Structures are given as structure tokens and as C-alpha cells.
Amino acid sequence: MKSDERYLTQPQLAELASQVQQYLAGEHEVELGGFDAQALVLLVAERLGPAIYNKALADARSALDTRMESLQSALWELERS
Numbered sequence: 001m002k003s004d005e006r007y008l009t010q011p012q013l014a015e016l017a018s019q020v021q022q023y024l025a026g027e028h029e030v031e032l033g034g035f036d037a038q039a040l041v042l043l044v045a046e047r048l049g050p051a052i053y054n055k056a057l058a059d060a061r062s063a064l065d066t067r068m069e070s071l072q073s074a075l076w077e078l079e080r081s
Contacts, residue, residue: 007045016041 008016017037024030024037032040 007049008041013038013041 017034017040020041021032021034021037024032
């Protein structure tokens, strides 16, 4: 895996860079070349990626904890005295 692909695949990077170029051109009248747009996307992914990833893990952990509590409750209901 190339270092650029730590957060994004090449097709994802190309698509996001294109979207950044369109956004900056349309909303802020800023023209950004493809290389610069990719560098910006990679910078943002590098800086924000870990926080977003950790939040997603925390959300998944919370959902699993809720599900496990439900399963434990169901098992206790099946347990014989």
C-alpha cells in the first residue's frame, strides 16, 4: 500500500480532488490544479481522518454494547431456575 492510500484509494482521491476543485471554483472563485487539489484532500484526510475513524469506532462499540445487553437479557430470560 502506498502512503497516499492509507486513507483513500487512488480513485477516491481523484474523485474527491475533482469535487474540491469544483467547490472552490464555484463557491470561492479559486482555481486549484489537480496536484494541489489532491494534496489538499490528503492533508485534510491525514488531519481529520483519525478523529473521524475513532468516532466511528466509538459509535460501533456503543451499538455493539447495546446489542450485547439485549442478547444477555434474552439469555437470562431463557435460563432455568
